[in-house]
Amino acid sequence: MPDSFRYLGRQAIVDRQQQLVAYELLFRSSPANFALVRDDLLASAEVLRNAFGELGNVDVLGQFPGFINASADLLQDRILDQLPAERLVLEILETVTVTDELLLRMAQLRARGFRLALDDVVHLGADQMAMLPLVDIVKVDVAAVEAARLPALKAQLDGFDGILLAEKVDSHAQFERCCELGFDWFQGYFHSRPVVLSSADLG
Numbered sequence: 001m002p003d004s005f006r007y008l009g010r011q012a013i014v015d016r017q018q019q020l021v022a023y024e025l026l027f028r029s030s031p032a033n034f035a036l037v038r039d040d041l042l043a044s045a046e047v048l049r050n051a052f053g054e055l056g057n058v059d060v061l062g063q064f065p066g067f068i069n070a071s072a073d074l075l076q077d078r079i080l081d082q083l084p085a086e087r088l089v090l091e092i093l094e095t096v097t098v099t100d101e102l103l104l105r106m107a108q109l110r111a112r113g114f115r116l117a118l119d120d121v122v123h124l125g126a127d128q129m130a131m132l133p134l135v136d137i138v139k140v141d142v143a144a145v146e147a148a149r150l151p152a153l154k155a156q157l158d159g160f161d162g163i164l165l166a167e168k169v170d171s172h173a174q175f176e177r178c179c180e181l182g183f184d185w186f187q188g189y190f191h192s193r194p195v196v197l198s199s200a201d202l203g
Contacts, residue, residue: 166178167187
């Protein structure tokens, strides 16, 4: 029997006082709290449909912005023209290849009112440095960066005037260390695990 519900994962993003500042919206295809993503574009499109259609962005996001994974295909897709730019942060996946066309599109999206974030940053190579002037938020994957290397990575970002977000912060000790290093926002199990939202599929 086919499932008659639509699902959406949501995880809190908090500031240094652990006050809610945003949510990340996550692909879920069932009540189980994990995702098997075979196609980044289709997964993101489903998240957008559920957040801004089936479940309704007021119920899902309240007054807060929603982060969503953005593949190269999604960044170029006209679906973004139908969405409220002020409600979304587009997380540029680490798999995106930097081209002149991509950088131009990033500038266009930002001019439209979207905020952009670099996702899963573990180092600052040529691609990350090329995108850095066009993003508002850098998400550093602290679980994938050796603890001894994290201060040096953070120091490389000292000239960045946007928001530094430590993601996959899974203990209070990690949270305190990231605070000491100067991160602004935080996401991870130390504060909350993702929750799965659902609504009846209206067809």
